[in-house]
Amino acid sequence: xxxxxxxERMGIRITDPNRDRLVGxxxxxxxxxxxxxxxxxxxxxLAETLGSVAATxxxxxxxxxxxxxxxxCSHHRGVSEGLVTGVVTPLHLGRTRSAFEIVITDDQGTxxxxxxxxxxxxxxxx
Numbered sequence: 001x002x003x004x005x006x007x008e009r010m011g012i013r014i015t016d017p018n019r020d021r022l023v024g025x026x027x028x029x030x031x032x033x034x035x036x037x038x039x040x041x042x043x044x045x046l047a048e049t050l051g052s053v054a055a056t057x058x059x060x061x062x063x064x065x066x067x068x069x070x071x072x073c074s075h076h077r078g079v080s081e082g083l084v085t086g087v088v089t090p091l092h093l094g095r096t097r098s099a100f101e102i103v104i105t106d107d108q109g110t111x112x113x114x115x116x117x118x119x120x121x122x123x124x125x126x
Contacts, residue, residue, distance in 0.1 A: 007049045010042060014053060015085075022054045022088040028081055037078035043113040044073050046086050047102040051117030054088045055098050062095060064121040073115040082107040096121050 010031055016023035031042035038072065048071050055066035091099040096119050097120055104113040 006009045006045060010045055012049050013044055014050070017053070017057075019054065019057050020090065022050055022057075023085065024050045025055075025083045025085050027083055028079055032080070036080050038080070038112065039056055039082060040073065040075050040113075043084070043104055044071060044115065046084065046104060046118060047071065047073060047113065047115035050088045051100040051102050051115070052119070054090065054100050055119040055121075056119070058090070058093050058098050059119075059121045062121060063124060065124055066098065066119040068117060069120050070118040071115065073113055075113050076111050079106045079112050079125065084112055091116070094121075 011027045012024055014024040026046045028038045031039055031124040048068060052066065052068060059066035084106055086102050086104045089101045092100055097118065099116065099118045102115040102117060103111060106112050
């Protein structure tokens, strides 16, 4: 990732770029809220980053670009250390829209956040 981008600054790494189950991680350290827990906004950044990579892979198959249009996150529990892992699963892969579920878990595999990202696919500008 580009060092000048948010995902790089937050320590997000894609560990498995598989189109059917994309996986990435992010450290909790450096991404906490003032009470020492993982910031909900950091979970949202992880979810949108990973979902956007999956959407971009799908859009490229159709000669398009993907742009996020909706992100929703449900935060289930706090985490204060270690890595969180996001797993992206496609829910819908259409010609003009795509949707993905992103499940974020802690080091013990406990679900921390469930997110859904919807993207619109647009023809690339020539």
